[in-house]
Amino acid sequence: MVFAIAAMILLASPARAGCNPSDIFNATKQSVSGLSDCASACATGAGCAAAAAATGILTEIAASAGQGVVNSFCSQVQGNATQILGSLQSAGGSSIGQNLLDKFADALTAVGSPATVVQCACQTEQGVGSLGSDLGQCMEDVLCWLQGVLGDSCDCERPPPAIVSCPSIDVKKCLEDHDYSGVWNPACIPSAGIVNCNPNWQQCGYEGYSPSVAKLQTPEGTLAEALPATAEGTGCYGASYCFCPVPMNPTWHQVPNPGGDLPRFMFTCDCPYDPNDPDHQTHPGALMANGISSCLCNNTNQPANFGFAPFGMCPPAACPAGQTRLGLNGACVTPCSDPSQGMAFDGSCCSPAQMSSCGQCCPPSTVPDPKSGSCVPRPQQPK
Secondary structure, eight states: OOOOOHHHHHHHSOOOTTOSHHHHHHHHHHHHOOHHHHHHHTTSHHHHHHHHHHHHHHHHHHHHHOHHHHHHHHTTOOSOHHHHHHHHHHHHGGGSOHHHHHHHHHHHHTSSOHHHHHHHHHHHHHHHHHIIIIIHHHHHHHHHHHHHHTTOOOOSOOOOOEEOOOOOOOHHHHHHTTOTTOSSOGGGOOOOSOEESSTTOOOOSSTTTSOEEEEEEETTEEEEEEEOOOSTTSOOOOOEEEEEETTSEEEEEEEOOTTOSSOEEEEEEEOOBOTTOGGGBEEEEEEOTTSSEEEEETTTOSBOOOSOOTTOSSOOOOOOTTOEESTTTOOEEOOOSSTTSEEOTTSOEEOGGGBOTTSOBOOTTEEEOTTTSSEEEOOOOOO
16 A cells, blocks of 8 residues: 555546646646736735735625526626626626625725735636536545555545645845744745645655645646645645746745654745846746745836736836836947947947947948958958
8 A cells, every 4th residue: 555646546546527737737726826817916915915815705695596607707807896796786686695795895995906806816716616516526446446455434525625825035135144944033034725744745743544645747837735634633634735836846844843753844935036137036926826026126016927928027117207128138228329320239329320230330441341250350441
């Protein structure tokens, strides 16, 4: 009997339609990787809080009025807070209690961009809602199968998997304190929902009697799962998870464990930070409804672009009025005052006849050389 990571457990479990590692990965990724809408909503702490509140309210509405009501509402989210609330009332009618409508209205009136907040909430709720049936049953089958292997009976119905928080630490601040893995450095101590006694995804305690952790890794990101104990008498808890998308960094951080006999590590999804690359220098913003931190660029404090980003994850801030930027990440310079002149790559201005093919203004005593692309001495006039 081998208690392995989730992918191995699932591969060894009985065949079931829609119950394999790739399906679980895709379902959970769908539910928690809405970075575009959620990152915009979480540009401010108030927006993040509103998105989380709206997600909870939509979950309550789905439970009371049906997932179809939420899906219908989410398919047409637009307008201001009043228009969005009207759409929700139209979608649900009398099946939505006034208490839920009032709570939803309170969440929306606190932010300036309610449509973005609701889109984030819809994306998160719809993904999580889909886990309650297919993925929930799949994980139930896996855990029941494992209990059967270990000789126990599966006599309880576990709840669906739940998202937990895996917030980022402030990597820059942690590095500046010269203690990236320091147990006592406040900058390096996260507050996360997935814990283990080691950073290697290994089982702690006795098989079946202790919770375990598992991961599923693909080029798109890392799915981290906390699996409950399955032996008889250990309760009927459900699995929990968070998804860390590329280019965020899935990391275990050691934290204090006063009074404990074993080390204690927390799993985090850290915002990208490279001290040598300004385009990959971000810091954590507010916690999003999908359990991970929004990542803000250090140079602009705006959300980092993790999707298609032709100008980089963290393009430089806009130039002051009246100036232009040289290249994608060059310095800001004042355009040439003489429109007949061209601007070199260093911001200097000269006649196009004096500019080399490599973008350099040749000094007066030199001329551009078309072969080398540089400047060469001006030929002497014959006497």
